[in-house]
Amino acid sequence: MNRFKALYIHTPFCRRKCLYCDFYSESKVLNEKDLKKLVLSELSLLNPNLSQFxxxxxxxxxxxxxxxxFFEAILSKVGQFSEVTVEFNPEDVTSEKLKALKEIGVNRISLGIQSLSSKVLRKLGRTQSPEDNLKALESVLSVFSNVSVDLIYGAPGQKADEILEEVDKITEYPIKHLSLYALTVYEETPLSQLVKEKKLELPHEEEVRKSYYEAVEILKEKGFTHYEISNFAVKGFESKHNLIYWKLENYLGLGPSAASFKGGLFWRNYSNYSKYKESLERGKLPIEEREEFKGKELIELKITMGLRLTEGIERKLIPERALESERVRRLIEEGYLEVSEGRVRLGKKGLFISNAVIGELLSAL
Structure with missing residues (x-):
């Protein structure tokens, strides 16, 4: 059945933009009533019957x-669901808000701690302290059992042993999921400018690589399954929502800049609140870009997304001539790629440089 399996709602407002963030958001006065009306209008325009996610x-x-x-208004329109996640900044955590969200059906919280180092938080443009972060985590865990935490490694001034200490410390708490992201310096972000001006210095790549692989081992020792390049979970608590993305199943995105995918068709909304609003007020879907994937392009997309999962992809997705090519044989021999039991997956050495390995594989198709 060609139906959506996941619903994503993008909230485009922030108190302030973090130095490294390239997601669409605006530091402006939040008009919650306006956003709620627009998101519900978008859902209605797509199809009033799309009510099961x-x-x-x-x-x-x-x-x-x-x-x-806001959350209750949306959830009341989307029927039954098995996993409902809300991203939280530590500074917004209150017991009252958490309990209210739980009562209306939210059952998973993703807490953006990012770091337990005052120095790193400051360099990333985060305002909370390590103490604030841990206090927020304790509050979330007092209400929710399914809690994910975000940590960043490879940040300016961060040493390998520092992120390992943070991973060790954060997993002393009964969290069920950890997302461990390498800091990416995106063009047109304040962080990019600071790095170019040499006002901030990033760690050497070898130190970042060491951080990643040693953190992976710590998390495995703590009982976490490494199920995606940057994601780790207690068994049974993998992100059901994100798995739909990586397995390239159908998903619907609502809100400014939100993306959707259905049967090979990808589309994205305006990354501009005013344009998003104007379109919906005219009774039109706020779509800024559309692209259809089919044939070889669709296969390449499935490979690119699927290889992010440590279980990999079915071998039959890749032609035998590609697997037998010199460049792919070299990837396998050197431990960057593995082929076994009817599946193709990234080897241990390939996890840290996944984009390069996947790109090399795709070039052999």
Missing amino acids: PTVYFGGGTPSLLTPD
């Missing part, structure tokens, strides 16, 4: 700025 994810931006009324 196994997973729902509120991301941003900063969805934790919104009141429980």
